[in-house]
Amino acid sequence: MLIRLACAVKETKIRTALANRLAEQDVQLQFFKPSTLSWQALARSCADVFIVSSPAIPKPVESSISLLNELPEAPMTIVLHNRESLEEHANLLAAGVDVVLYSGIPVESLLEALETTLESRRQFYYAERFDRRGRFLPRLNDFASNSRDMQVFLDETRQVVSSDATILLLGETGVGKEHLSKAIHADSHRSTGPFIAINMAAIPEQLMESELFGHEQGAFTGAVRSRRGAFELAHGGTIFLDEIGEMPLQMQTKLLRVLQELEFTPVGGENPVWVDVRVIAATNKNLEEEIEKGTFRKDLYYRLGVISLTLLPLRRRKEDIPSLTTHFLTMNRQKFGRNLKRFSPPAMEALCNYHWPGNIRELMNVIERAVLLCKSDMITLAELPSVFHKPKAVQIGGGGSSELSLPREWASMTLPQVRDAVCDQVEALYLTMVLNKTRGKIGETAKIAGIHPRGLYAKMKKLGLDKAAFKAKG
Ligand SMILES: Nc1ncnc2c1ncn2[C@@H]1O[C@H](COP(=O)(O)OP(=O)(O)OP(=O)(O)O)[C@@H](O)[C@H]1O
Numbered sequence: 235m236l237i238r239l240a241c242a243v244k245e246t247k248i249r250t251a252l253a254n255r256l257a258e259q260d261v262q263l264q265f266f267k268p269s270t271l272s273w274q275a276l277a278r279s280c281a282d283v284f285i286v287s288s289p290a291i292p293k294p295v296e297s298s299i300s301l302l303n304e305l306p307e308a309p310m311t312i313v314l315h316n317r318e319s320l321e322e323h324a325n326l327l328a329a330g331v332d333v334v335l336y337s338g339i340p341v342e343s344l345l346e347a348l349e350t351t352l353e354s355r356r357q358f359y360y361a362e363r364f365d366r367r368g369r370f371l372p373r374l375n376d377f378a379s380n381s382r383d384m385q386v387f388l389d390e391t392r393q394v395v396s397s398d399a400t401i402l403l404l405g406e407t408g409v410g411k412e413h414l415s416k417a418i419h420a421d422s423h424r425s426t427g428p429f430i431a432i433n434m435a436a437i438p439e440q441l442m443e444s445e446l447f448g449h450e451q452g453a454f455t456g457a458v459r460s461r462r463g464a465f466e467l468a469h470g471g472t473i474f475l476d477e478i479g480e481m482p483l484q485m486q487t488k489l490l491r492v493l494q495e496l497e498f499t500p501v502g503g504e505n506p507v508w509v510d511v512r513v514i515a516a517t518n519k520n521l522e523e524e525i526e527k528g529t530f531r532k533d534l535y536y537r538l539g540v541i542s543l544t545l546l547p548l549r550r551r552k553e554d555i556p557s558l559t560t561h562f563l564t565m566n567r568q569k570f571g572r573n574l575k576r577f578s579p580p581a582m583e584a585l586c587n588y589h590w591p592g593n594i595r596e597l598m599n600v601i602e603r604a605v606l607l608c609k610s611d612m613i614t615l616a617e618l619p620s621v622f623h624k625p626k627a628v629q630i631g632g633g634g635s636s637e638l639s640l641p642r643e644w645a646s647m648t649l650p651q652v653r654d655a656v657c658d659q660v661e662a663l664y665l666t667m668v669l670n671k672t673r674g675k676i677g678e679t680a681k682i683a684g685i686h687p688r689g690l691y692a693k694m695k696k697l698g699l700d701k702a703a704f705k706a707k708g
Pocket of ligand 1: 414594598
């Protein structure tokens, strides 16, 4: 992440020395005029470190300093005072200032003190990242696979991890594109830097530029504070641009420029900001088709796809279903404190034979649901959604065209249970058909089905249908 330094110091000599020293560093410097300083404007600049001359601090000093100390960035404050007074020094420290310096000391000593503060700020961000996320990032070795195709894919991925080249990750919804991009980051030389994920489909078009590149205070109505964008936050690390196919054309043009120059100007800002970021973009859309339709820029496609990797859908790596299933069982066992040990053979067989339109995400949800429903130490077919209840059929009748195939399990079920199971299966088949047609649009599907959208949601939940899986097929 770039460190923001806000400076309201009156001595020109000090300002020039700061600008020269910091030009080559991961620090963004913003100057404020001490003579006309608005303390509120200074506080809203989103800085990590403030350096101010003591006469510029409005009285009472304690409340002005505590305003800065209570900011969400938990900034550090350096105050330069122009009298060598021990009492003033002590008062400023008592007011909550982190470092107090006499402005008459040699500029070099002042810069050294500032360097120490900046370094402790870098450590602060590093520690924060490590505790909150670093330990939980997946690694490429966690992807070990029994599928030959997947092994080839992982070998290809390993070869590109250490380069800084932009990567385009392709694949259906839920195959693990974001999961893989975290592993690429964690295995790369950027692993001590931040991993910032941003989903293009989740951001309204008018806010996208600000989300990506940040804004200065006053840039638009409601921009009362400056705000860092995702590229600035990702400095020194990796930015993951999810659902890049949803990015509006106008933003694609801006992104292309940033990818070429690694430099951008925040909304309402004047000075360009340079960042050192690796970009990984992902989509489940066919971008070549989008280019044909005129909704995706060809030059951006080539720029993003310097390395293009396509993750296999789960149905094409069925060998991995048992190990993934066990992995999610262990995860949920710990999460819910359940003593579940295994799956019954028919349950595992059903999981392996299913076509998994929602891929690993759907598998994860199915296992979580089963763990919650299971009352013994073994998950059986009964805890899986009804789409899995298609066990081997028995033939009834004497052969020929009148033969009827029925699930073997029915022999030990009551009539109401069979009726429910059949209803569920028919409903699942019907809803799958309509959801495919509407590409997962709930309102439209509910209208065709003649039921309330809330009722449709409840049914989809019960039947294990995920609307995202239908969106991907479009
Ligand atoms: N190999 C894996 N091992 C364990 N969990 C995984 C694996 N791959 C994916 N997951 C989990 O599956 C879920 C879906 O993965 P992810 O979000 O990475 O998919 P995606 O391809 O980016 O989906 P979308 O295109 O919908 O954004 C996540 O919760 C992720 O942690």
